[in-house]
Amino acid sequence: MDNGPFGSGNRGLEYATLGGESVCAPVSGIVSFAGSVARRNVITIRSSDGRLVSLTNMASIRVRIGEPVLLKERIGKSAVGLHFSVREAGRYIDPARLLAKGMPKCESTRRTGHSYLVPTRRDRD
Numbered sequence: 601m602d603n604g605p606f607g608s609g610n611r612g613l614e615y616a617t618l619g620g621e622s623v624c625a626p627v628s629g630i631v632s633f634a635g636s637v638a639r640r641n642v643i644t645i646r647s648s649d650g651r652l653v654s655l656t657n658m659a660s661i662r663v664r665i666g667e668p669v670l671l672k673e674r675i676g677k678s679a680v681g682l683h684f685s686v687r688e689a690g691r692y693i694d695p696a697r698l699l700a701k702g703m704p705k706c707e708s709t710r711r712t713g714h715s716y717l718v719p720t721r722r723d724r725d
Contacts, residue, residue: 612654612685612695617678619659625669626684627653634661643675656683
């Protein structure tokens with residue numbers, strides 16, 4: 601049974617992030633959504649090529665809808681575990697193909713660093 605493009609199932613990558621660490625924008629663009637969906641904080645950025653890049657399960661959000669963001673700009677704090685998805689022309693695509701050079705890392709002022717987007721064991725299998 602096909603539930604369609606927005607039905608049940610995982611349409612992205614789950615990353616093992618640490619709670620409370622800085623998360624940076626994976627692309628430059630305009631924030632098209634910043635808020636709660638099903639009690640999970642979500643940030644969606646529309647890139648210049650029209651892709652919608654979403655980070656779900658943020659602990660906090662420091663950007664607003666309509667605000668421009670730059671690649672590697674701090675956009676919030678991570679919760680434990682972070683979901684990364686990309687839509688192109690209204691359809692989910694495999695975000696791994698956009699990460700040939702790896703997910704960008706924020707500059708950090710804390711010795712402990714920041715959240716790195718590293719696939720969880722489930723994503724590597």
